[in-house]
Amino acid sequence: MALVLNVVREGLRNRSLYVLTGVGLLLMFLLLVTSGGTVRDAAGNDLLADAAGAMRVGFALAGFLGALVAVVLSMNTIPRDCDRGTMELLLVRPLARWRIGAGFFAGNILSAWLFLLALVVPLFPALTLRGGAAQVPDLLLTLPGIFLNVALVSAVTTLVSVWLPGPAAGLVGLLAYGLGAFGPELAALVALTDAWWTPVARAGLWLVPPTGEVAASVLQRFAHGGVGDPRPVLAGLLYLWATAGLTAASFGWREVSRRAALLFLGAGLVLTAALLAAPDPADWTDEDTALLQAALRLGEQVADLFPGWAPQETPVLLTKGRVNYLVNFPSELEAPPGRPVGAGTLRVVRLDRPEVPVVANGVVKVSGRAVALVAGRAQLEGAVGRLEAGLTLADGGEAELLKGMLRAGAGQSLTDEAYVGAVVHELFHVHQIPALEQWTADWDGAYAQERLWGEVYQDAENNRLQNLEAAYLLEALQAPDDGAARDAAARFLAVRAERAGYWQTRLGPVVADPLLELERLYEWLEGLARYVQAHVEPGGVEALMDELTEPVEAGIARDRVYRLGAAQALVLDRLIPGWRVEAMKGVSLEDLLREAVG
Amino acid sequence: MEVIVAQGLRRRFGRVEAVRGIDLTVCRGECLGLLGHNGAGKSTTIRLLLGLIPPTAGRALLFGLPAGHPSVRGRVGYSPESPHFYPFLTARETLDFYRKLSGLRPGQTDLDGILALVGLSDAARQQVGGFSKGMVQRLAVATALVGDPGVLFLDEPSSGLDPAGRVAMRALIRRLKESGKTIFLNTHIVSDVAQVADRVAFMKAGKVVALEPPVGDLEARFLELMGGGTADGPGA
Numbered sequence: 079m080a081l082v083l084n085v086v087r088e089g090l091r092n093r094s095l096y097v098l099t100g101v102g103l104l105l106m107f108l109l110l111v112t113s114g115g116t117v118r119d120a121a122g123n124d125l126l127a128d129a130a131g132a133m134r135v136g137f138a139l140a141g142f143l144g145a146l147v148a149v150v151l152s153m154n155t156i157p158r159d160c161d162r163g164t165m166e167l168l169l170v171r172p173l174a175r176w177r178i179g180a181g182f183f184a185g186n187i188l189s190a191w192l193f194l195l196a197l198v199v200p201l202f203p204a205l206t207l208r209g210g211a212a213q214v215p216d217l218l219l220t221l222p223g224i225f226l227n228v229a230l231v232s233a234v235t236t237l238v239s240v241w242l243p244g245p246a247a248g249l250v251g252l253l254a255y256g257l258g259a260f261g262p263e264l265a266a267l268v269a270l271t272d273a274w275w276t277p278v279a280r281a282g283l284w285l286v287p288p289t290g291e292v293a294a295s296v297l298q299r300f301a302h303g304g305v306g307d308p309r310p311v312l313a314g315l316l317y318l319w320a321t322a323g324l325t326a327a328s329f330g331w332r333e334v335s336r337r338a339a340l341l342f343l344g345a346g347l348v349l350t351a352a353l354l355a356a357p358d359p360a361d362w363t364d365e366d367t368a369l370l371q372a373a374l375r376l377g378e379q380v381a382d383l384f385p386g387w388a389p390q391e392t393p394v395l396l397t398k399g400r401v402n403y404l405v406n407f408p409s410e411l412e413a414p415p416g417r418p419v420g421a422g423t424l425r426v427v428r429l430d431r432p433e434v435p436v437v438a439n440g441v442v443k444v445s446g447r448a449v450a451l452v453a454g455r456a457q458l459e460g461a462v463g464r465l466e467a468g469l470t471l472a473d474g475g476e477a478e479l480l481k482g483m484l485r486a487g488a489g490q491s492l493t494d495e496a497y498v499g500a501v502v503h504e505l506f507h508v509h510q511i512p513a514l515e516q517w518t519a520d521w522d523g524a525y526a527q528e529r530l531w532g533e534v535y536q537d538a539e540n541n542r543l544q545n546l547e548a549a550y551l552l553e554a555l556q557a558p559d560d561g562a563a564r565d566a567a568a569r570f571l572a573v574r575a576e577r578a579g580y581w582q583t584r585l586g587p588v589v590a591d592p593l594l595e596l597e598r599l600y601e602w603l604e605g606l607a608r609y610v611q612a613h614v615e616p617g618g619v620e621a622l623m624d625e626l627t628e629p630v631e632a633g634i635a636r637d638r639v640y641r642l643g644a645a646q647a648l649v650l651d652r653l654i655p656g657w658r659v660e661a662m663k664g665v666s667l668e669d670l671l672r673e674a675v676g
Numbered sequence: 677m678e679v680i681v682a683q684g685l686r687r688r689f690g691r692v693e694a695v696r697g698i699d700l701t702v703c704r705g706e707c708l709g710l711l712g713h714n715g716a717g718k719s720t721t722i723r724l725l726l727g728l729i730p731p732t733a734g735r736a737l738l739f740g741l742p743a744g745h746p747s748v749r750g751r752v753g754y755s756p757e758s759p760h761f762y763p764f765l766t767a768r769e770t771l772d773f774y775r776k777l778s779g780l781r782p783g784q785t786d787l788d789g790i791l792a793l794v795g796l797s798d799a800a801r802q803q804v805g806g807f808s809k810g811m812v813q814r815l816a817v818a819t820a821l822v823g824d825p826g827v828l829f830l831d832e833p834s835s836g837l838d839p840a841g842r843v844a845m846r847a848l849i850r851r852l853k854e855s856g857k858t859i860f861l862n863t864h865i866v867s868d869v870a871q872v873a874d875r876v877a878f879m880k881a882g883k884v885v886a887l888e889p890p891v892g893d894l895e896a897r898f899l900e901l902m903g904g905g906t907a908d909g910p911g912a
Contacts, residue, residue, distance in 0.1 A: 080776035084762055091764060162760040167819065170726055171777040172750035333746055 081168070081178060085185025089151050090192065098150065099193050102143040103200060106136055136204060137220060140197040141293065144228040145255045147197075148190035152235035153248035156182050175330025176338075183236050183325045190232045191225060198224070223296025226314045230287035231255045233321040240328045258289035265400060266435035288313045294460075312353040319346050359456055360401035362428065367421040369455060369494060370394065370405060373501035376614040380502075383610065384658050387509040389502065393449040395433055395442060398457050402432040404444065411445050439500060441507045448511045450504035458500070459492040499615040503607045509662075510603060516664025519592065519599040526596050531635040534581065534593055543577040544630045544638060551645040552626040554652070563652045568675045570649075574668065597639065598666040605643010605667060612644060619648065646671055677704045679827055679858045680725060684734030687720055694720040696882035697734065704826070707849070707859040709873030709890070711866065711898060717882040718862045719757055722831050725860065726754055738827065750778060753820030757831040757862075759812055763805030767796050767815055770804055771822055778823045785823055794818040794848060810841040817848060827858045834868055846871055870894045878902070 089095070159165040159182075168178050198221065205213060235251030242250065257264060261283065268279045291310035323342060327334070334342075377389030394405040404427045407413045416427040433444055437453040437460070452458075519526075534540055547570050554566035581590040612618030625633075625641045633641075646667040650657040653674035660670060680702035687695040694717045702708045712718050723729050725736045727744015736743035739751060761770050771787045778785075791797050794814040799807070804815065813833055820828055830849065834842045842865070849872045853859055863869060869876050870890050878886040878901045885901055 080773050084765075084773060087764055088762060163756050163758055164760050164762070166723070166726075166728055166756055167754065167759070167774070168777065169728055170749055170752060170754045171774065172746060172779055172823075173777045174746060 079181075081181030082185040082188065085155055085182055086189045086192070088155065089185070089189030092151060095147055095150060095193055098143065098147055099196050102139065102197050106139055106197070106200065106204065136201045137217070137224065140194065140201065141224045141227060143197055144190065144194035144224065145231045145289075146252075147193045148186075148228045148232035149235050149248050149251040149255065151189050151193070152186040152232040153239055153251055154244040155186055156236065156239045157242075157244040157247065174333040174335070174338075176326040176334050177329075179240070179326040179329030180322065183233065183322050186236045187229045187232045190228050194225060194228050220296045223292050223311065226311060226318070227287075227289045227292050229318055230258070230289055230292075230314055230321075233318055233325075234287055237321045237325045237328075240325060254285075254287055255289060258287040259293070261286055261288055261290035262294070262399070263290075263436075266432075269400060269432050269435040272431065287317050307356075307359050309353060309356045309358070312349060312356060316346070316349045316353060319349055359454070360398040362403055362419045362421060362426060366396065366403075366454060367424060367426075369498055370396070370424060370501065371422065372494075373498045373505065373614075374406075376498060377502045377505050380610060380613045383613065384506075384509060384662060386662075387506065389505045392505045392508050393444070393447065394501070394505070395444055395449045395451045396454060397432065397434045397437060397451060398454040399437055400432060400435055402429045402434060403427065404429055404433075404449070407444065407449070408447065411447055413445060439504050441504065441511060448508050450501070450508050452501050452504050455492065455494075455497045458497065495615050499611040499618065502614045503611040506607045506610045507603070510606065513662050513664040514603065517599050517602075519595040526593060530593050530596055530600075534597075535630075535635040535638060539580060540577060541629075541631050543573050543580065544642070546573045547577070547642060548626045548630060548645070551642065551649055552623060554649045555623055555626075555645065557652075560652060563649065564675055567649055567653065567671050570646075571668070571672055571675060598668055600636075600639035601643030601646065601668070602661065602664075602666050603643075604640045605645075605647055606661065608640040608644035609647040612648075622648070643667060650674060678702070679704050679706075679739060680708075680860060681737040681740075682721070682725065682734070683737075685721070685724055685731050685736055686733040687717075687724055687729065688732045693732075694882055695724060695731075698879075698882075698884050700877055700884060700887060702858060702860060704858055705853075705856050706875065707853045707861060707873045709869030709876045710860065710862045710879055711864065711869055711876055712879035713864060713902060716864075716879045718864075718879055719831055720882075721879070722754075722829050722860065722862050726752065726829060750823060751826050753822070753825040753828045755813075755816040755820040755828070755830045755833055757835060759816035759819075761804045761812065761815060761819075764803060766801050766803055767791060767807075767811075767818075768800045770815060771818060774819045774822045780823055787822070790818045790821045793821070793851070795844060809836045810838065810844075813837060813841070813845065814848070817845075821852075825857075827860070828852060829860045829862070831862045832864070833861070834863065834865055842868070866895045866898050 156165070159168070165178075169175060201217060202214060205211065205217060231251060231254065234254045235247055238250045239247035264286070265283055268276060268283060271279070288310055292314045295307050295310040319342075323346075374390050377392075381387050381389055391406070393407040396403040396405060403419065404413055404416065405421075406425050407427070409425075413427060414429050414431065414433065416429040419426040419428050434442055434451055437457045438451060439453055439458070440451045441448055442451045443449070535544075550566050550570035550573060554563045554570065557563035557566055578590070578594050581594060584590070585593070608622070612622045615621070622641060622644055626645055630638050647657075647661075650661075650667065650670055654660075654670065657670050657674070661667065678701045680700075682698045682700050685695055685698040686693065696717075698721060700708070710718050710721065720729070724731050725738070725743050727736070727738075727742065727748075738745070738748045741748045762773070765773060768787060768791065771790060772782075775782070775785055775787065788797070788800070791800050794817050796811065796814055796818060799811060804812070807815065813836070817828075817830065817833060820830070833849065834845045837845060846868055849859065849861065849868075853872060859872075861869065861873060873890055876886075876888060876890045876894070877884045878898065880902055
């Protein structure tokens with residue numbers, strides 16, 4: 079204990095850490111209290127706009143600065159004592175040598191925690207000043223995670239500093255922190271590979287502290303729903319246990335008493351048992367079976383909307399991140415290797431290697447066959463939650479897509495009906511694939527998409543016209559007779575033509591036309607899928623009409639193509655009964671409306 | 677009774693063999709002076725005898741047990757060549773820190789008495805960061821005395837001290853010897869050894885080239901054995 083306190087006292091004398099902490103506090107004050115800045119997520123939302131968002135930013139900032147402090151503080155304590163000879167004075171004492179290693183280990187963590195405390199405590203008054211006092215309990219519950227992560231970074235730095243000089247140990251600590259923050263993404267990348275080095279990379283991931291997983295699971299406190307997964311925290315504690323053991327043992331494992339060894343091994347066994355016993359969110363559950371069966375059943379009920387669409391025969395790849403399940407894959411095709419899972423009437427195979435090791439919805443090809451890609455319910459909700467929690471560095475793009483599709487509002491949880499609707503949405507996308515090839519727009523071009531969502535949909539005049547489009551589509555849907563509906567549709571088309579003209583003038587036809595074609599494609603692709611989705615969700619059509627009354631600027635940019643596309647489809651229902659057959663030939667909804675209006 | 681035993685002790689660092697086969701014994705209550713030029717291997721020998729580094733060959737025993745054995749460490753005090761202490765602790769806090777690391781309860785060792793012995797009573801409440809070199813050296817000897825060990829390894833205790841400080845340090849070592857401590861005194865200052873050691877081991881290029889009582893003109897004997905300071909081999 080005396081050594082621990084001395085390490086802490088020495089750590090607290092490190093002036094550079096006070097500078098780092100001071101800069102951090104100033105930054106947080108500017109961001110959180112005076113709102114002197116803007117932090118946007120991948121969807122363009124200003125995270126500092128409300129108290130909860132501001133706290134998420136503050137939390138992330140405190141965690142990052144805390145990790146830096148932990149590295150700076152932990153990298154030097156052991157090398158410095160070795161260099162100046164104080165280590166020898168410790169080693170000649172009758173104290174068991176492993177205790178010296180343990181003392182440095184614990185002292186470093188405690189020192190880092192004290193600095194972290196200085197960074198975190200101001201978050202509470204800042205939260206209160208921003209009117210978010212009600213969120214204090216949430217903030218308190220997230221603290222163990224951030225403290226655990228700082229301890230992990232300190233632990234790995236301390237362990238490495240036993241063998242390496244301080245600066246080198248610091249670099250390793252920073253590297254471990256960086257790799258740990260992207261641990262889930264790295265695991266996903268490794269899972270996609272099948273090279274000679276894959277087993278080495280997989281083993282190497284065990285050396286990385288699970289800070290990314292811990293942060294994600296803890297930040298989930300700020301988000302609605304998601305996976306209540308205790309395993310990242312348990313894995314973090316086990317990592318801490320292992321690094322503590324290695325650090326202590328490197329000072330003299332022969333001097334470990336039997337009692338201490340038994341206590342240490344017992345703690346490791348308890349943690350391992352808890353980790354193994356904790357439910358794995360990646361396992362297939364009865365809920366998965368029930369939801370998927372419901373989706374297939376509901377899909378079948380609306381399948382006659384589009385002749386030829388057979389939801390029950392559409393294979394599904396259900397991704398839970400690191401584990402994928404292939405459902406109802408045609409037996410005549412060679413499926414990737416895996417083992418069957420009991421799932422009622424569904425044919426489910428747990429794949430040995432994931433095809434899509436991330437949380438995502440869409441369409442992918444498996445053994446050359448298009449299959450609907452859907453994330454597990456909890457993973458999907460978790461991804462949306464993480465988007466709202468500002469944790470969008472890695473999966474922001476996907477989460478944004480999911481959020482748009484699910485129309486998930488902040489703080490709302492994902493209902494069973496919404497999830498089932500999302501699955502039907504993807505099942506329908508598989509049916510759209512052949513017709514998609516008729517389109518010439520660069521639908522997969524990241525640059526074009528970026529420009530459409532980031533420039534066109536951020537323009538005030540564009541948004542004014544799109545709000546008019548939404549209003550005329552709603553008018554068409556609520557019109558007392560078909561004539562009035564047709565008139566409203568004509569006005570919609572006139573506004574749309576005006577908007578096209580606006581962009582052609584502003585950007586020139588060479589740039590504007592492909593962007594507008596891309597918009598039409600997305601309205602066809604996502605609008606139709608949203609239209610089908612609305613038919614299987616209770617009150618789905620009414621909800622869609624309600625959305626048309628909201629300003630287009632209110633939602634995320636991409637969401638517009640879903641709602642305006644689906645609204646055009648609903649108007650077409652009133653004007654041309656056979657429009658869906660034409661649509662599945664790849665004709666745009668706008669062209670079909672133009673034909674209907676005459 | 678033999679307290680310190682070195683048998684064929686060797687230590688290699690890469691291509692350099694710092695200690696090249698040392699055989700010596702030190703009996704209870706004896707003060708052995710290890711004399712040699714800088715780089716002769718004296719400090720490495722002390723570190724081997726303390727068990728801080730393992731030997732490449734041979735063995736070191738303290739009280740009949742391998743050097744560094746946990747049950748031996750409580751009976752050994754060590755004052756390193758370039759001592760460094762936590763600068764934010766006072767002299768007394770420093771001793772108290774090492775008392776705690778030695779597993780001693782408060783009162784089990786007389787910290788104030790130790791400070792008085794090394795002449796640091798007046799500086800007991802001063803932070804070590806403000807100490808002079810001589811005060812730090814004396815504090816190092818004081819920390820070695822915590823727990824009242826039977827054997828003291830003093831590595832260049834007069835290093836960097838002014839003449840008055842060296843006189844005081846010699847007086848201190850003499851007092852410790854008179855109190856019955858076994859002392860392994862490592863130094864390159866001939867006069868220190870001449871006045872306090874019972875026997876002198878002359879060390880050159882990793883080897884003990886002579887082990888004898890300090891009789892006659894020790895300085896002349898040193899120059900004779902060291903061959904004018906070359907480190908290529910025995911000079912005699």
